[in-house]
Amino acid sequence: MDSFAVQIRDAIRRNETVVIGCECEVEYSGRAEAFLPMGERLIIIKSDNTLLVHQPEGNAPINYMKPDAKHSVAVEDGRLYIRSQNLALKEYLDINMRKVHFVNSHALKDGQKIQIIGTEKDMSEMIYNNPSLISPDFRPLSMEEHTKYGFIDVFGYDKDNNLVIVECKRYNADLSAVTQLRRYVEKMKKLKGTANIKGMIAAPKITSNAEQMAKDWGFSFVAVEPPKYKERYKKDQKTLTHF
Amino acid sequence: MDSFAVQIRDAIRRNETVVIGCECEVEYSGRAEAFLPMGERLIIIKSDNTLLVHQPEGNAPINYMKPDAKHSVAVEDGRLYIRSQNLALKEYLDINMRKVHFVNSHALKDGQKIQIIGTEKDMSEMIYNNPSLISPDFRPLSMEEHTKYGFIDVFGYDKDNNLVIVECKRYNADLSAVTQLRRYVEKMKKLKGTANIKGMIAAPKITSNAEQMAKDWGFSFVAVEPPKYKERYKKDQKTLTHF
DNA sequence: GGGGAGAGATGCCGC
DNA sequence: GCGGCATTTCTCCCC
Numbered sequence: 160m161d162s163f164a165v166q167i168r169d170a171i172r173r174n175e176t177v178v179i180g181c182e183c184e185v186e187y188s189g190r191a192e193a194f195l196p197m198g199e200r201l202i203i204i205k206s207d208n209t210l211l212v213h214q215p216e217g218n219a220p221i222n223y224m225k226p227d228a229k230h231s232v233a234v235e236d237g238r239l240y241i242r243s244q245n246l247a248l249k250e251y252l253d254i255n256m257r258k259v260h261f262v263n264s265h266a267l268k269d270g271q272k273i274q275i276i277g278t279e280k281d282m283s284e285m286i287y288n289n290p291s292l293i294s295p296d297f298r299p300l301s302m303e304e305h306t307k308y309g310f311i312d313v314f315g316y317d318k319d320n321n322l323v324i325v326e327c328k329r330y331n332a333d334l335s336a337v338t339q340l341r342r343y344v345e346k347m348k349k350l351k352g353t354a355n356i357k358g359m360i361a362a363p364k365i366t367s368n369a370e371q372m373a374k375d376w377g378f379s380f381v382a383v384e385p386p387k388y389k390e391r392y393k394k395d396q397k398t399l400t401h402f
Numbered sequence: 403m404d405s406f407a408v409q410i411r412d413a414i415r416r417n418e419t420v421v422i423g424c425e426c427e428v429e430y431s432g433r434a435e436a437f438l439p440m441g442e443r444l445i446i447i448k449s450d451n452t453l454l455v456h457q458p459e460g461n462a463p464i465n466y467m468k469p470d471a472k473h474s475v476a477v478e479d480g481r482l483y484i485r486s487q488n489l490a491l492k493e494y495l496d497i498n499m500r501k502v503h504f505v506n507s508h509a510l511k512d513g514q515k516i517q518i519i520g521t522e523k524d525m526s527e528m529i530y531n532n533p534s535l536i537s538p539d540f541r542p543l544s545m546e547e548h549t550k551y552g553f554i555d556v557f558g559y560d561k562d563n564n565l566v567i568v569e570c571k572r573y574n575a576d577l578s579a580v581t582q583l584r585r586y587v588e589k590m591k592k593l594k595g596t597a598n599i600k601g602m603i604a605a606p607k608i609t610s611n612a613e614q615m616a617k618d619w620g621f622s623f624v625a626v627e628p629p630k631y632k633e634r635y636k637k638d639q640k641t642l643t644h645f
Numbered sequence: 646g647g648g649g650a651g652a653g654a655t656g657c658c659g660c
Numbered sequence: 661g662c663g664g665c666a667t668t669t670c671t672c673c674c675c
Contacts, residue, residue: 176444176458178421180508190668191520191572192630198512201419203444207459215419215510216450218466219655222516223668225461250668260508265423267458267503269441273465277434279651305674310650329434329652333664338581339650366663387435433653462670466653493653522666548659553665572666576649582665609648 160234163259167241168232170204170264177204180260181239185212185222189250195222197257202241204230206267210243210252224252277385282327283312285386286361290315293325293361293381308346309339313361321355322347328362329385336360337372344378403477406502410484411475413447413507420447423503424482428455428465432493438465440500445484447473449510453486453495467495520628525570526555528629529604533558536568536604536624551589552582556604564598565590571605572628579603580615587621 163179170177179202187193200221201213210230212222228245239256280303286292287302296318304311313325324347326332326340337360344358358378365373365380373380406422413420422445430436443464444456453473455465471488482499523546529535530545539561547554556568567590569575569583580603587601601621608616608623616623 176423178423178444178506180419180421180506180510187668188630191518191628193516193518193668195516196514198514199508199510200512201421201446201510203456205456205458205460209459209461211456211461213446213448213454214512214514215448216452216469216512217448217656218452218454218463218468219667219669220461223461225668225670226459260510261506263421263423263504263506265442265503267423267442267444269443269457269459271439271441271457273436273438275434275436275653277653305649310674330654331662334585335578335582335665338585339578342577342581368663385434387431430653436653460670462652462654468653468655518668520668548664572668574647578650611648 160237160239160259163239163262164232164234166262166264167204167239171208171230171232173266174206175264176206176267177262177264178202179204179256179262181256182258182260183212183254183256185255186253187222187251189245189248189252193222199260202254210241212254222252224250228252277329277387279312279327279329279385282329282361282383282385283325286313286325286327286383292383293359294318297323308350309343311343317357321357322351322353323357323359325359325361327383328360330362330364332360332362332365332369332380334366334369334372336362336365337369337376337378340373340378341376344376403480403482403502406482406505407475407477409505409507410447410482414451414473414475416509417449418507419449419510420505420507421445422447422499422505424499425501425503426455426497426499428498429496430465430494432488432491432495436465442503445497453484455497465495467493471495520572520630522555522570522572522628525572525604525626525628526568529556529568529570529626535626536602537561540566551593552586554586560600564600565594565596566600566602568602568604570626571603573606575603575605575608575612575623577609577612577615579605579608580612580619580621583616583621584619587619 184197185195203211207226210224211220224243228243231242233240241254243252283302290297299315301314312327340358360380361383427440428438446454450469453467454463467486471486474485476483484497486495526545530542533540542558555570583601603623604626
């Protein structure tokens with residue numbers, strides 16, 4: 160345990176990214192209170208002093224500390240302790256390790272940003288540039304507009320010169336998508352002093368309740384898929400040798 | 403590279419949790435398309451075949467595959483490749499490693515669930531059991547009610563026997579919290595055929611715009627903190643020796 | 646830093 | 661499976 164403690168302490172001091180495989184229990188106190196009983200997990204301490212506790216299953220960390228935490232390492236009665244504190248956020252996390260399977264660390268550097276295609280913004284741009292996707296007569300005015308009354312995805316006119324507010328969703332549109340649109344339409348009606356403002360949901364799908372609510376409010380729904388420029392991995396493409 | 407490949411393949415086959423420190427680039431195709439240029443990262447493969455790519459900073463994985471993906475490992479021209487597929491979800495992820503800093507793996511077992519205090523549900527229960535927290539005359543009827551017209555946190559009567567719907571938020575209540583409450587109140591008015599239904603937001607704080615919207619709709623706001631039963635780490639408590 | 650809204654959201658529960 | 665909704669949401673962008 161002592162040599163692990165030294166190793167972890169040194170790695171943190173050198174701003175390395177540390178990985179620990181261990182059996183531990185975890186207590187968290189901050190925005191909420193949490194206790195995780197003894198079990199085998201992965202602990203990760205990043206170079207920005209983020210701390211993550213990962214169980215051997217699932218996507219999300221089960222416990223964590225945000226960047227800029229301060230970590231203390233100690234050994235007591237054959238157990239390895241990591242106490243992590245973020246005084247500014249009043250968050251505290253304690254890890255009590257009964258067994259350490261492995262410790263590894265390395266100075267990792269990575270300034271790269273991810274490039275994503277197929278976001279809601281990409282959908283807005285696609286509709287703005289191809290208005291016929293939602294209606295043969297739609298004439299777009301603006302997109303991704305940050306206004307005081309809300310963030311409007313696409314804005315334009317229909318064939319009768321009514322203003323149309325389009326709310327895009329890259330996934331199944333739900334009730335909150337409709338209430339969001341409703342909020343924009345109401346604000347805009349008030350602002351323009353006109354009742355002739357239309358609302359439209361553009362999404363691949365819509366839940367039945369959301370569809371009903373949209374109908375009740377006179378909003379229309381158009382099925383639109385988010386754009387994907389690169390259609391790779393065709394069915395017949397050969398894959399790398401598996402094992 | 404070859405020995406790393408063998409090590410990773412064997413670990414995956416044995417359902418171990420694998421950690422790789424490496425320099426890599428990542429491509430993802432599925433719900434969206436994503437590309438992450440070459441940089442130094444941590445790759446984690448869990449026993450349920452979740453795959454995570456973590457940059458050395460930040461909380462969330464930059465790339466990932468959900469559980470039940472199938473991973474292939476290969477070496478070509480001195481590079482280590484991991485190709486991960488989830489055919490059911492039509493998701494694909496490719497990792498191209500230029501350099502491997504370390505590989506570690508271990509069979510981790512953990513069936514434990516986390517216990518959390520201070521959730522929105524805890525807030526609902528607290529208000530239900532201590533109605534004077536929101537008003538001296540509030541009489542609670544039910545809590546956490548899954549109804550057809552919505553999921554109502556706390557439901558009760560005020561001193562004038564008006565029905566009151568309380569929406570709890572454990573954080574700063576925002577516009578969507580108000581629209582959510584508005585939806586419940588409207589549905590309930592329709593259902594009961596009465597206009598005397600009150601709406602109330604119970605949260606530690608409320609944003610200025612949300613407060614205005616609540617006022618416009620005749621909803622009240624009450625400042626309530628989420629419960630925290632264990633107040634540990636008092637200011638003067640001694641901490642473990644730091645370094 | 647607050648406010649607003651998206652996310653390849655994730656995860657939980659109920660039907 | 662879908663639907664509704666919270667999350668120690670996280671993250672980004674704008675004011």
